[in-house]
Amino acid sequence: MKTLELLPPSETMYRALVNRDPSFEGIFYAGVRTTGIFCRPTCSAKKPARENVDFFATPSEALHDGYRPCLRCHPMDPDKRPPKLIERLRTEVERAPGGRLTDKELAAMAIDPSTARRQFKRH
Numbered sequence: 001m002k003t004l005e006l007l008p009p010s011e012t013m014y015r016a017l018v019n020r021d022p023s024f025e026g027i028f029y030a031g032v033r034t035t036g037i038f039c040r041p042t043c044s045a046k047k048p049a050r051e052n053v054d055f056f057a058t059p060s061e062a063l064h065d066g067y068r069p070c071l072r073c074h075p076m077d078p079d080k081r082p083p084k085l086i087e088r089l090r091t092e093v094e095r096a097p098g099g100r101l102t103d104k105e106l107a108a109m110a111i112d113p114s115t116a117r118r119q120f121k122r123h
Contacts, residue, residue, distance in 0.1 A: 013055050016041050022090075029056045029075055031067040038062035043073035085111070086119055 007013065007028050016024040024041040031038040031054040038056065039045060056062040059075050069076045092109065093099055103113040 007055055007057055010055060013041070014050050014053060017053070018047050020044070026078075029059055029062050030054070031056060031062050031065065036067055037070050038067040038075055039070040040073045040075045043070055043075075045070060045072050085116075089116055089119070 008016075008024075013024070013028050013030070015021075016028075017030050020042045022042050028041060029038050030041065030043075030048075032048045033052045033054060034048065037045075038059070054062075054065065054067075056065070056067075059069065062075075063069075088109075089101075089111070092105075093101055096105070101116075106113045106116050
């Protein structure tokens with residue numbers, strides 16, 4: 001039983017999924033038809049084509065429709081948050097002009113640039 005009336009418009013959800021918008025965390029879950037996996041809107045996995053996405057209000061709905069949870073974003077774990085380093089980097093990137101940090105700026109924050117790139121790819 002899908003509760004689509006509780007969800008934002010599908011275009012809005014797809015845009016949030018593609019942009020990994022954290023403000024939609026817990027609002028919806030996205031199921032990818034081609035893989036049979038469902039994710040959080042902030043998952044770092046490759047984004048599917050719009051026609052291959054189903055949206056759900058709860059993880060239970062996705063499970064009921066035959067989807068399995070993503071091993072990357074762990075949508076069944078309500079406390080799963082990105083590491084503090086990632087949250088700190090996201091905040092700094094949002095503040096930075098142009099949305100980018102240089103290696104020099106990362107070093108000034110005592111963060112190894114290669115570690116920052118690796119962690120961003122992972123999360």
